[in-house]
Amino acid sequence: MPKVLIVDDLESNRYVLKTLLKLFGPKAGVEVLEASSGVASVEIIRNEKPDLILMDVKMEREDSGIEVVKVIRTIPEFRDTPIWAVTAQAMDAHDGMESDKERSLRAGFTEHITKPINQAEMLRKIADTLGLHIPDRIKKRMGI
Template sequence: MASHKILVIDDSKVIRMRVRDMLPKGNFEVLEAKDGVEGLNLIRQEHPNLIMLDFLLPKMSGWEVFQHIQSDATLQSIPLVLMSGRKEEVTEKLQEPFEFFEFIEKPFENKELIDAIKSAMAKARLPRTGKIAAPAAAATAPAAAAAAGGGADAAEVKALKEQVARMQAEINALKKQTAQILAFIKQKLK
């Protein structure tokens, strides 16, 4: 019996099969959805342990599915890996760094997939201070908080310090990954 349900929402059967093949055998039940509507229905019915979501989908886009997930407190805690062949499609709507989900660019290799899943699981455990806002709303939020004044300042400073600490941890992890990649390339060039 599989201990974890992974939902792969992608209109490409090749990507869905590739993810299924890359996962360690016996540990996962892989559920598949070919469009956003089917994916959202499966999320609500099956309560998966992980969601892998393509950003461009028929019927309901990955962006719309993402917004549904973020607006439901019971779904926010599910680790999420967004997938796209073009990262700029995602960063157009969601600003980096991606705080509560992971992003993987297609096509990807086995190690990249496993690393993205591990990172998504770690990010899903982070405490949330609010909903993920769209870029336009995110830009106006600091001004609104400043206008509210007083007691919000200390909480805002604390939240910013926590965010800086998380970002520093991500930077350190990226530096480590870069060093590993360079070591791998040097090894292959010998």
């Protein structure tokens, strides 16, 4: 049973991602874990060993996804775990400054997904990453 950890300080954002993951259906057996801060996520990651982490980059508390992903990548067993930045941060590179996507990838994220998310694309990426099947009725409904 694949485990997905959603890390976001806003409950409404976690709800959107949880709802999306439910589209795989009960047969997929996706276990959804949640953390409302980066600090809390590190303990959950150590204890639950998620197969995929979806993390907001800019949270209201003292921690940011950029700093947290750097910490996670220092833990040997999580160096290769897919960690996706799911963020409203979408500034392009300019005046010698790197883009938000480049910054996320350099910090250790494996993907940079901008909000609002394209649900069909996100569902496909998750399915590919976790080896899950998207039910035909969902494919038809979402035009996948």
